[in-house]
Amino acid sequence: MKKIKERPHAVMFPYPLQGHVIPFVNLALKLASNGFTITFINTDSVHHQISRSRGLHLDHDVFLESRQHGLDIRYATLTDGFPLAFDRSLHHDQFFEGIMHVFPAHVDDLLARITTLDPTINTIIADTFYVWPSSLARKYNLLNVSFFTEPALVITSYYHVHLLKENRHFASSAGNRSDAIEYIPGVKSIATADLPSYLQEEGDLNTTVHRIIDRCFKDAKKADFMLCNTVEAFEQDTIAALRQIQPFYAIGPVFDKNRISTSLWAESDCAAWLDSKPRGSVLYISFGSYAHTSKHVIEEVANGLLLSGVHFIWVLRPDIVSSEHPEVLPVGFERRVEGSGLIVPWCDQIEVISHPSVGGFLTHCGWNSILESIKCGVPLICYPLLTDQFTNRKLVVDDLKIGINLCDKKSTPTRKGVAERVNYLMRSQEIRQQIKEVGKILVDAMGVDGSSVVNFNQFVEDLTTKIAAIKGSLVKDD
Template sequence: MEMINGHDPKPHAILFPYPLQGHVIPAVHLAVKLASRGFTITFVNTLSVHHQIVKSSQPGTTADNDDIFAGARKSGLDIRYKTISDGFPLGFDRSLNHDQFWEGVRYVFSAHVDELVGNMVGSEPPVTCLIADTFFVWTSMIASKYNLVNISFWTEPALVLSLYYHLDLLIKNGHFAKSHDNRKDTIKYIPGVEAIEPEDLMSYLQSTDTSTTVHRIIYQAFSDVKKADFILCNTVQELESDTISALQQKQPIYPIGPIFPSGFAKSSVATSLWSESNCTNWLDSKPTGSVLYVSFGSYAHASKRDIEEIAYGLLLSQVNFVWVLRPDIVSSDETDILPVGYEDQIKGRGLIVTWCCQIEVISHPAIGGFMTHCGWNSVLESVWCGVPLLAHPLLTDQFTNRKLVVDDWRIGLNLVDDHHKGKTITRDEAAEKISRLMGGKGGDDHELRKNIQEAKKILENALTKIGSSEKNLTQFIKDVTLKMIQKKYNYNKNIKH
């Protein structure tokens, strides 16, 4: 088989993250990781995401000059940066007009992608790979049109991938159907998944209305992923070995997580869609392990009542806390969400901010626990820092991630015990759970801390030179390079004929 220009080709991948904060962050770290292993990367953000990042960046950061990767390039990495329209004007409220926006992403966005990739075909080095978030519905079409290696990037645990991947089995067995009477018994037939309760499926697989925009995206995306040449997964082989092995029977899947910035320091690339408050001075004034960090992520909404009960629970527990409270946590137009006079009552022991650099906060020695929505980035970051979790899932994969955290790995507690039965939060239960997590009565914290230290070791080992994630990444690069040569060879052969 011929080499390209007499030597191994240099991979040049165009990388498309999904336009949500929790997907952009691991995609940026993946770009840096691959570029430091010899890839040329062209990273493509939507104009809307780019605009939010630049607007939120502190003056003097690399995002000021309209290129979030300028700093990474200075350190010698070949990462180019482009922006693309998502089909809507910048001022359009994507959160408020949720369905309209995602319909646009499903139908209109691929035309913009097609145009951009088409324009880049003659670039140097030649574009050879397409890396796109698994939730995009157009990846195989674009990859085959431009003869690119088709790489799907999965940002959630392998368990969630496997459940979506085997949607046909859930439908066939009546656990996910277009009816109100889905089976409620334990699911035991998903390859590599020992058993899972229907209540631990992702929220979209629990809902009775299965005709929504998001459902249509899921059906298309998870039939499309089966055409990918390779799937990269932000998880660790040892944490989900059975699930990953079963998926590897179907397709080449490479668990290369956790995908963090090197040294788990604040990223040199701006990724935040909100302005970040600096909590370091406040945390410096608190004893080691005494502060609970509370954050429900960048996307999901909570009810005003739940926020109020959590607020009183924090007050009653008497622990120190940092609470990230997005202005739109309840909704875009309801911003007055805390009980009247609350901030006066928590002076000195509670810090409320609208956003912060999560990595900086949870790696601070003062942090002793994390009340979380169980977004996958948050779970991995918490394990890396050895911080046990208090789980309060709100949406999508968070219910399934909660199962891993609380039931399987035993590194966290449920905020609400009977959350399966739709029981709501009460301030008393919240206060009691916070105390148990932070080492008060109940004594759970000792067991949780022991388990999370073991999980932390697994993550650290995976990223060493001889660790599973590092080996998988090396194998992936070899396989991609070979696939590129094959594609080039077949393409040239077809031209000659």
């Protein structure tokens, strides 16, 4: 087949949450480094938050330096339908309703404009949680690539909701079953408590989030290609089963050596404090960029840290607890931990967990955090809060065995339990050795002949071939 002259030109649409923007930015860099032209679209809100956190002018974009180094990455923003001052975290249901019903019209307008101005655009790469990619890809004659930023086990759970309903394992099925689920293709066994939280919750299935999930995963099955930010060796059977549904490529972890900061908050510099602590002595604690918890949980974790006596860095977002509780830590806590504990509103997580003094990570089980921890060889204490985090916990504790639970499933941590779990993890040579071995699997997957590189190259070849076939078909029609 004659090789096409023009590059693949993809328009990329990350979901407007930090945990989704990070892998999308890294994927954009990876694709551009492999000959793609990329037009990257952020929402105005995300762009403003990134610019503000880095002290940059709003005219600056995150790919400016990448372009200076020869990568063809264009950048644009569009409105999500809400004013910049609107609190998307506090009013998340209203925000997601807008993302489902209002945002697609803005995407449509943007695609109409940019595909007219630049007819070389031939591909959409959109976050799997959007409900519109297949219809807009078809409208503008673009190939549709869905990028799933979570593990394969999560997407196959959503893909097989019909089986959960038929077998009465779905949250709102009549006469719910609580035994192990052993009929999802490629999944030997999974407990109902390890399904994504939206498949566990009882009650109204007409909520905004349930309607998004129902629509987006039906839409995702129509994608020409599915990319997944996971490692093949971590989920081999699950990935093999998903390939029976559609072209599926495990290309994770999607890291880039030329990291670009896409933090939505200003980052505290923890380097000097970490330098002052012994090797492997510091516990890092973060509940991520989006999840919320209760004042009671924060207090129990805080008191547990006091009982444990370990050094720690704790990322405590100002909005981690509802606005009704501006002071979430126990009275006098910061004074009592002065010297042994550092509390910051946000930080560069990779810089912290890659520091030699960090020996453990108490995490909400966000998938980016897990992949980063594996790469840095930092074992995990798991306290999932919502969505995919319960399924991610299963992969960490039950499958890969690189971490422990903070408390029993569905229970609330106690200060005594926190202290016991923290001390166990920080002293466990067995878990430390296991995460080194799992880390080697991850690094090997990223190597020249590793599975993630092979899968990525296969995706590029398959996409390019399909672009050429479509181009040839259009030429023939003309």
